[in-house]
Amino acid sequence: MSASSSPDTSDFRLYRRLLGYVFPYRPVFLLAVLAMIVVAITSPALASLMEPMFDGAFIQKDPQTMAMVPLLLVGIFFVRAVSTFASTAALHVVANKVIRDLRRVMFQQLMRLPLPYFDQHTAGSLMSRFTYDVTQLKDASTYALTVLLRDALTVVGLLAWMFYLNWQLSLAVLLAAPLIVGIMALIRKRLRRMSRAVQDTMGDIHHALDESIQATREMRLYSAYDQASESFVGAADKNRRYNIKFGIAAAASSPAVQLVAAIALAAIVYLGARQAAAGNITTGEFISFFTAMALLLTPLKHLATVNEHLQRGLAAAETVFGLIDQAPEPDSGDKELGRARGAIEFDHVSFSYTGERGNALDGISLTIEPGESVALVGASGSGKSTLVSLLPRFYDVNDGRILIDGHNIRDITLESLRDNIAMVRQDVVLLNDTVRNNIAYGALKPTADREAVKAAAEAAQAMGFIDSLPQGLDTEIGSRGTSLSGGQRQRLAIARALLKDAPILILDEATSALDSESEQQFQRAMEAVMKGRTCIIIAHRLSTVQQVDRLIVLDHGRIVESGSHAELMQQGGAYARLHSLQFTSIE
Numbered sequence: 001m002s003a004s005s006s007p008d009t010s011d012f013r014l015y016r017r018l019l020g021y022v023f024p025y026r027p028v029f030l031l032a033v034l035a036m037i038v039v040a041i042t043s044p045a046l047a048s049l050m051e052p053m054f055d056g057a058f059i060q061k062d063p064q065t066m067a068m069v070p071l072l073l074v075g076i077f078f079v080r081a082v083s084t085f086a087s088t089a090a091l092h093v094v095a096n097k098v099i100r101d102l103r104r105v106m107f108q109q110l111m112r113l114p115l116p117y118f119d120q121h122t123a124g125s126l127m128s129r130f131t132y133d134v135t136q137l138k139d140a141s142t143y144a145l146t147v148l149l150r151d152a153l154t155v156v157g158l159l160a161w162m163f164y165l166n167w168q169l170s171l172a173v174l175l176a177a178p179l180i181v182g183i184m185a186l187i188r189k190r191l192r193r194m195s196r197a198v199q200d201t202m203g204d205i206h207h208a209l210d211e212s213i214q215a216t217r218e219m220r221l222y223s224a225y226d227q228a229s230e231s232f233v234g235a236a237d238k239n240r241r242y243n244i245k246f247g248i249a250a251a252a253s254s255p256a257v258q259l260v261a262a263i264a265l266a267a268i269v270y271l272g273a274r275q276a277a278a279g280n281i282t283t284g285e286f287i288s289f290f291t292a293m294a295l296l297l298t299p300l301k302h303l304a305t306v307n308e309h310l311q312r313g314l315a316a317a318e319t320v321f322g323l324i325d326q327a328p329e330p331d332s333g334d335k336e337l338g339r340a341r342g343a344i345e346f347d348h349v350s351f352s353y354t355g356e357r358g359n360a361l362d363g364i365s366l367t368i369e370p371g372e373s374v375a376l377v378g379a380s381g382s383g384k385s386t387l388v389s390l391l392p393r394f395y396d397v398n399d400g401r402i403l404i405d406g407h408n409i410r411d412i413t414l415e416s417l418r419d420n421i422a423m424v425r426q427d428v429v430l431l432n433d434t435v436r437n438n439i440a441y442g443a444l445k446p447t448a449d450r451e452a453v454k455a456a457a458e459a460a461q462a463m464g465f466i467d468s469l470p471q472g473l474d475t476e477i478g479s480r481g482t483s484l485s486g487g488q489r490q491r492l493a494i495a496r497a498l499l500k501d502a503p504i505l506i507l508d509e510a511t512s513a514l515d516s517e518s519e520q521q522f523q524r525a526m527e528a529v530m531k532g533r534t535c536i537i538i539a540h541r542l543s544t545v546q547q548v549d550r551l552i553v554l555d556h557g558r559i560v561e562s563g564s565h566a567e568l569m570q571q572g573g574a575y576a577r578l579h580s581l582q583f584t585s586i587e
């Protein structure tokens with residue numbers, strides 16, 4: 001399977017790709033196909049049995065035929081049962097294996113997708129590709145394949161048998177069939193249109209009700225009773241009209257279809273009787289012919305609607321392959337960084353998320369020495385989070401470059417770049433796992449021993465609350481386990497970062513005010529984690545940043561000031577204004 005970078009749109013290529021996923025399971029798939037062929041053969045076989053049954057057993061009363069026919073009847077149904085089972089089961093097995101493989105490829109792709117992709121697609125829409133679309137793809141294509149193979153072959157077999165029996169009668173059926181099918185389709189279409197109209201009027205009733213319930217206060221205050229009931233009663237009445245129309249049409253449709261079918265049958269019977277009188281067809285042959293005709297109905301009905309399923313399956317396949325074909329994160333660098341010293345340089349960096357909304361970052365130049373700690377401050381939306389998300393290349397700069405230890409981060413492999421960065425984010429994501437596995441996350445997991453995890457938790461001031469949990473480090477947490485407070489979650493994230501022991505640390509400080517005890521613990525944890533590392537702290541609360549070496553003040557994506565707390569206060573600029581704003585609003 002080649003995953004080309006442009007999405008395949010043509011139906012044929014989609015089929016080919018799907019078949020590519022089936023290819024590894026070709027023995028079972030071939031078994032399904034063979035079994036379907038056998039099922040298809042049993043229909044004309046059944047029709048053909050009618051001939052000896054009537055001519056031999058009933059009319060000529062031949063004892064051998066009388067014994068053989070029932071046996072053959074059971075035999076045909078036995079073969080049909082076994083092959084139906086084999087084809088359904090084998091197809092089921094293949095379809096589910098293909099689904100598993102598709103989901104695996106999709107998931108691998110999901111993990112490598114660039115972050116902007118997640119900005120453009122909601123979690124719900126991505127999840128529905130894994131669930132709804134994949135299932136649709138399976139159901140629709142399994143059904144379409146069965147119909148196209150089994151039912152189409154059944155139709156061919158039955159028609160061949162009919163022509164073999166009597167070509168004149170068969171020709172008459174073939175000529176009459178489109179007429180009957182056309183009339184039936186017209187009736188069905190009208191019914192569908194009416195049922196849609198009924199649904200629409202139901203929507204109007206819903207809407208009128210919803211409005212009246214939502215706006216019940218306004219309705220009473222403005223005495224809008226008449227207006228509300230007018231719109232509701234209007235909708236209810238329209239619904240009645242369409243419902244009656246639909247009901248009448250439905251009541252008429254079935255007798256109408258039966259009448260049309262009866263006329264067609266009468267014509268065939270008439271023609272059959274004439275053929276019999278001319279000695280062209282025996283009773284048994286005519287019944288066999290009639291049986292074949294009756295057996296044609298179901299597969300024909302399936303074939304008539306197969307396109308709907310095919311289109312549904314193709315649409316789902318397009319969505320699924322659309323995800324698989326997305327270009328992954330660009331990982332073009334080939335330099336292995338090893339353990340960095342932690343020198344960071346932003347060199348005239350500009351960045352915009354969409355390319356249209358103006359720059360989120362505009363000409364940022366900033367050098368951070370190894371082991372230095374800087375705090376980014378600025379109003380909400382000034383670009384603090386954006387600046388730090390460029391460092392692990394969650395997003396790529398539009399202009400300028402970012403260097404770590406003098407290497408452009410674009411030249412470094414993503415893995416070795418990210419190995420050097422630890423990040424504590426504001427909204428800490430916990431997994432449904434134990435405390436221990438939450439601290440030793442990902443690549444750390446197999447190597448981290450219990451003592452190392454404990455030491456990290458202790459340094460992060462987290463061991464205190466961990467010990468009070470029912471099973472300590474082995475307590476299950478996350479959405480299905482014990483829930484932790486915001487401060488506790490942050491300290492776990494700090495422990496996770498400490499265990500990673502990366503030379504560069506990014507800390508997005510919590511916005512919500514912690515109580516003073518948590519705040520003190522958090523400060524101590526921060527001191528532990530900052531020691532000996534290059535740190536960038538996004539500071540929302542200015543009270544926490546006085547311990548850093550340098551403050552960088554951002555405003556509308558630009559650096560407007562930098563210096564120590566004291567220097568910036570003295571300058572009386574943007575930082576001093578922010579500071580006075582925060583402290584007056586707290587007091």
Ligand SMILES: Nc1ncnc2c1ncn2[C@@H]1O[C@H](COP(=O)(O)OP(=O)(O)OP(=O)(O)O)[C@@H](O)[C@H]1O
Pocket residue numbers: 119353354360378379380381382383384385386387
């Ligand atoms: N994923 C995104 N897609 C598009 N625009 C974004 C995205 N994230 C942020 N922005 C925009 O980029 C600008 C900078 O946002 P950023 O989150 O970096 O600011 P911030 O200083 O970290 O704000 P806060 O303190 O509220 O977290 C804002 O105008 C924001 O609307």
